[in-house]
Amino acid sequence: METTEAVGAPGSSLHGVTGKEPAYAFSVDSKTQLDTNATFDLPVDSEHKATKFKLFSLANPHMRTFHLAWSSFFTCFVSTFAAAPLVPIIRDDLNLKKADIGNAGVASVSGAIFSRLVMGAVCDMLGPRFGCAFLMMLAAPTVFCMSLVSNAAGYITMRFLIGFSLATFVSCQYWMSTMFNSKIIGLVNGTAAGWGNMGGGATQLIMPLVYDLIRKAGATPFVAWRIAYFVPGCLHIIMGILVLTLGQDLPDGNLKSLQKQGNVNKDKFSKVLWYALTNYRTWIFVLLYGYCMGVELTTDNVIAEYFYDRFDLNLRTAGTIAACFGMANIVARPLGGLLSDKGAQYWGMRARLWNIWILQTLGGAFCLWLGRANSLPVSVVAMVLFSICAQAACGAIFGVIPFISRRSLGVISGMTGAGGNFGSGLTQLLFFTSSRYDTAEGLTLMGIMIMACTVPITLVHFPQWGSMFLPPSKDEKRSTEEHYYGSEWNEEERSQGLHGASLKFAENSRSERGKRNVASAPTPPGNTPEHV
Amino acid sequence: MAGLRLSKTTIALLLLIVCHVGPSMAVLFSQLPKTLIVTATTKSGDVLHAGEDKFTVTWALNTSLPAGADANYKTVKVLLCYAPVSQHDRKWRKSNNDLKKDKTCQFTVVKQDYSATGKHEYTVARDIPTASYFVRAYALDASDTKVAFGQTTDANKTSNIFDIVGITGRTTGIFVSAIVFSAFSGVALAFFYVVENKKKK
Numbered sequence: 001m002e003t004t005e006a007v008g009a010p011g012s013s014l015h016g017v018t019g020k021e022p023a024y025a026f027s028v029d030s031k032t033q034l035d036t037n038a039t040f041d042l043p044v045d046s047e048h049k050a051t052k053f054k055l056f057s058l059a060n061p062h063m064r065t066f067h068l069a070w071s072s073f074f075t076c077f078v079s080t081f082a083a084a085p086l087v088p089i090i091r092d093d094l095n096l097k098k099a100d101i102g103n104a105g106v107a108s109v110s111g112a113i114f115s116r117l118v119m120g121a122v123c124d125m126l127g128p129r130f131g132c133a134f135l136m137m138l139a140a141p142t143v144f145c146m147s148l149v150s151n152a153a154g155y156i157t158m159r160f161l162i163g164f165s166l167a168t169f170v171s172c173q174y175w176m177s178t179m180f181n182s183k184i185i186g187l188v189n190g191t192a193a194g195w196g197n198m199g200g201g202a203t204q205l206i207m208p209l210v211y212d213l214i215r216k217a218g219a220t221p222f223v224a225w226r227i228a229y230f231v232p233g234c235l236h237i238i239m240g241i242l243v244l245t246l247g248q249d250l251p252d253g254n255l256k257s258l259q260k261q262g263n264v265n266k267d268k269f270s271k272v273l274w275y276a277l278t279n280y281r282t283w284i285f286v287l288l289y290g291y292c293m294g295v296e297l298t299t300d301n302v303i304a305e306y307f308y309d310r311f312d313l314n315l316r317t318a319g320t321i322a323a324c325f326g327m328a329n330i331v332a333r334p335l336g337g338l339l340s341d342k343g344a345q346y347w348g349m350r351a352r353l354w355n356i357w358i359l360q361t362l363g364g365a366f367c368l369w370l371g372r373a374n375s376l377p378v379s380v381v382a383m384v385l386f387s388i389c390a391q392a393a394c395g396a397i398f399g400v401i402p403f404i405s406r407r408s409l410g411v412i413s414g415m416t417g418a419g420g421n422f423g424s425g426l427t428q429l430l431f432f433t434s435s436r437y438d439t440a441e442g443l444t445l446m447g448i449m450i451m452a453c454t455v456p457i458t459l460v461h462f463p464q465w466g467s468m469f470l471p472p473s474k475d476e477k478r479s480t481e482e483h484y485y486g487s488e489w490n491e492e493e494r495s496q497g498l499h500g501a502s503l504k505f506a507e508n509s510r511s512e513r514g515k516r517n518v519a520s521a522p523t524p525p526g527n528t529p530e531h532v
Numbered sequence: 533m534a535g536l537r538l539s540k541t542t543i544a545l546l547l548l549i550v551c552h553v554g555p556s557m558a559v560l561f562s563q564l565p566k567t568l569i570v571t572a573t574t575k576s577g578d579v580l581h582a583g584e585d586k587f588t589v590t591w592a593l594n595t596s597l598p599a600g601a602d603a604n605y606k607t608v609k610v611l612l613c614y615a616p617v618s619q620h621d622r623k624w625r626k627s628n629n630d631l632k633k634d635k636t637c638q639f640t641v642v643k644q645d646y647s648a649t650g651k652h653e654y655t656v657a658r659d660i661p662t663a664s665y666f667v668r669a670y671a672l673d674a675s676d677t678k679v680a681f682g683q684t685t686d687a688n689k690t691s692n693i694f695d696i697v698g699i700t701g702r703t704t705g706i707f708v709s710a711i712v713f714s715a716f717s718g719v720a721l722a723f724f725y726v727v728e729n730k731k732k733k
Contacts, residue, residue: 088624092661093701097621130725137721141714147706220659222701230709237717244724309624435621 040251044181048251051181053188061248065179068247069172070192072132072239076165077199078206079143079232080108081326083159085204085304085319086211086225090155093222100152102433104159105301109424111163116418119167120174127249128175132168136240139165143233147226165236169417172196178250190395194333197391200300201326206231208319267407267498275488276408282415284456285397285404289416290423291453292360292393295367295446297424299390300326302432303383306439311376321380328387335388336395348514349403349465353457356396357468360454363389368447371440390450394420403462403509406502407488465512472513481506559631559678567594567601568682570610570669578694583658589641590651591669591682604679605646605671611637613683615693618663631678637668646671662698 041059042050050062057063083090087101094100115135123131142161149155173189180188210231214224276282304322307313313321336359343351366386373379397416404412427449431442461467463478473479485506489499572589574580580587589610593602613636619625628634639660642652668683685692 091622091624093698095662098623099621133724134721137717140717144710144714144717147710148702150700150702220699220701222659222661222699223703223706224701226701226706230713233713237713237720240717241720241724244721244728435623438623 044251049179049181050251051184053180053184055191060246061251061253062179064246065175065248066188066192068239068243069128069132069175070195072136072243073168073172073192073196074199074202075136075232075235075239076139076168077196078203079139079236080159080163080166081200081203081300082143082162082207082229082232083108083146083155084301085207085315085322086228087305088308088315088318089211089221089225093225094149094151094155096152096155098435099433100156101305102428104152104156105298105428105432106425107156107160108163108301109166109297109421109428111160112166112169113418113421113425115164115167116170116414119170120414123171123174128171128178129243129247129249132171132175133240133243133247135165135168135171136236136243140233140236140240143229143236147229166421169193169196175247175249190334190337190398194329194391194395197296197329197333198327200297201323201329203232204300204304204319204322204326208315212316272408272411275405276411276415279405279408279412281404281460282408282412284460285401285412285416286419287423287453288356288360288457289394289397290419290426291450292363292390292397293417293420294423294425294427295363295450296326296387296390296394297421298427298432298446299387301424301428302439302442306443307376307379310440311379313376321383324380325383325387328384329391332388332391333395336392336397337399338395339392340396340399344399344512344514346514349400349462349512350468351514352396352400352512353460353468356393356400357454357457359389359396360393360457361451363393364447364450364454366447367450368444371442371444371447403512405488406485406505462512481509481512485509560629561627561631561634561681562629564670564678564681566682567597567680568592568608568669568671569594570667570682570684572667572684572692574667574684574692574694576692576694580656580694580696582656582660582696582698584656586653586655588651588653589667589669589684590649592649594682602646602648602671602680604673606674607643607672607676608646608650608669609643609672610641610652610667610669612639612641612660612665612696613637613668615664615666615685616689617693618665641667656696658699660696660698662696664693664695666693 040048040050040062041057042052042054042062044062045051053066054063058067083104090096091101119131119135122134126134139162142158142164146155146158146162149158172192176188176192177185207228210228211224214227215221219227300322303325304318307321308315308318311318336355339359340352340355343355363386366382366389370379370382370386373382398413401413401416402409427446430449431437431445432439437445458468461470462484463473463475464481464484466472477483482503485502486494486499488502493499568591570589570591573587591608591610614625619627619636625635625638627636639657641654644650644652666683666685666689668681670678671680673679683689
């Protein structure tokens with residue numbers, strides 16, 4: 001039952017992304033059947049998916065898969081943002097203008113919007129292992145060819161092509177949903193996403209360091225940055241080969257069964273898409289994610305050059321400071337999810353919405369402060385606070401996404417992710433490409449835009465749980481979770497009983513009423529929310 | 533009485549802090565006298581290649597100035613400076629009247645002890661980027677503060693601008709390596725895919 005849904009259903013390649021799946025998405029009860037005959041390093045369920053998560057193990061296949069998947073994603077972040085800390089050198093070598101640098105930044109995040117959609121289909125067809133490896137190995141030439149560019153057009157083109165590799169996010173999440181039981185998939189995928197995003201910070205440390213070493217070995221600046229690009233390129237090849245040799249698609253290593261069941265489409269894609277597009281909450285969250293993940297990607301692109309120019313730092317120092325921004329992901333993103341869960345325990349969904357609004361608005365305020373700061377220490381403090389709030393907001397947003405829709409969860413997750421990249425491209429185009437604003441002004445304006453674009457969350461209203469300012473609906477029929485999730489199916493489908501999973505989900509989601517829930521329908525056993 | 537003494541100490545402390553920490557008076561370019569006459573063997577529109585071509589820069593104190601005008605000049609620093617066309621849309625090369633923040637001149641041609649006249653033959657360094665340039669010389673006093681200047685171009689920085697073509701850094705070694713590594717990547721992928729498909733059969 002679970003495998004077919006995990007593999008064939010539209011948007012299934014994004015299962016597990018949201019972090020709330022363990023408790024609600026599948027009909028798993030607390031007495032998950034453990035297969036005690038299996039000889040894996042971790043306890044596994046009947047499909048041989050691991051039910052425990054042992055972080056510092058490399059045991060085949062589950063934990064090994066985890067480490068292969070997140071490090072591939074990490075590598076792609078490193079190569080996509082590798083140019084950012086080296087821009088002060090590249091801009092002189094290629095005679096770039098501000099517009100060229102800005103456009104390249106836009107290009108670097110735009111490619112992934114499309115490649116992510118394709119990757120879902122590739123994973124369904126070839127399996128996540130080949131999907132990941134294909135992308136890593138085919139992206140490697142684009143990274144190497146960056147060393148050969150000689151003008152602005154070449155620079156922009158290569159950054160666009162390298163950016164396609166960010167689709168490893170999809171293969172990473174998909175791969176782990178085949179290896180880990182749904183009870184822990186949220187934690188696993190959340191950790192992997194955060195650690196992968198860290199690559200955007202790590203690259204700001206790695207590239208200047210490699211550049212310095214090559215310079216010390218005697219190369220001129222314009223040769224050194226080109227040689228430095230071989231490092232992420234080789235990482236791509238190494239990771240690709242590791243994935244191909246050490247990885248496997250399923251716990252039992254059997255790709256055939258995956259392909260067989262992959263043809264079973266339990267739901268019509270057109271309907272799934274329709275319910276995603278016509279739910280106004282989808283669009284609000286796309287906008288919101290564009291202004292938390294989007295600004296994170298934007299800042300990864302501009303912050304090193306900003307510190308280099310504004311405070312006359314050398315490349316290594318500017319890179320180290322810039323790295324602090326991306327590296328905060330290791331704690332900040334899970335923190336956002338945790339705050340969301342804690343709030344929901346007491347006050348339900350309304351707390352989750354307020355949590356997002358507070359974190360994201362604070363992030364915008366700190367971004368504004370960063371743009372206005374005139375001294376280095378103040379700038380760094382503002383940047384760190386900005387990074388924590390923005391990344392926590394990302395985690396918090398994915399704490400709410402599973403509740404927007406049960407039927408179209410995959411598509412909505414995918415759209416939200418794409419919204420992040422789109423927001424980044426738009427912001428870089430508006431504020432960091434034209435000569436009208438210098439980077440400090442751009443950051444200030446970005447902060448204001450973040451705060452403005454977070455306001456729409458006040459409009460998100462769930463009839464059964466309320467919104468930021470309004471209580472839940474008093475109407476007896478509309479104030480039930482069943483009504484909300486059932487309304488995604490028409491009469492015909494309901495008479496066929498196709499909405500069974502949605503009803504189960506509705507029952508499980510009653511915890512979003514907060515403490516109020518104690519008085520209403522009893523919570524079914526074994527369905528307490530998992531904390532990411 | 534105690535209160536008065538305290539405030540005197542405070543004032544003394546403040547003065548001490550201000551004298552040590554307070555910023556030195558900003559040197560403004562607009563206030564620098566143009567006392568040096570600087571010429572270079574490059575002509576307007578010349579194209580020089582980094583690492584190969586040379587030019588000679590000559591500087592001399594303007595003889596029409598009263599004697600002793602150069603009393604505090606201790607060193608001469610000659611720099612290669614970006615012309616406005618190369619500063620356009622590039623805020624990291626922006627001219628600023630406050631010389632501490634000025635980014636017009638980023639490459640040193642020569643720095644030597646001051647004499648009323650001087651010349652230097654300069655081979656364009658290998659790491660000079662492609663752009664349009666002019667030459668400026670600053671006279672520095674004993675504390676390395678700029679006190680006077682001269683430049684090969686006019687006040688609007690439009691005359692006598694020459695171009696330098698930089699070395700791009702795209703060496704043959706890098707070119708070949710990139711091709712080889714890329715090919716390896718594609719071949720390795722194809723190899724693994726084919727082997728795996730054969731195994732399945």
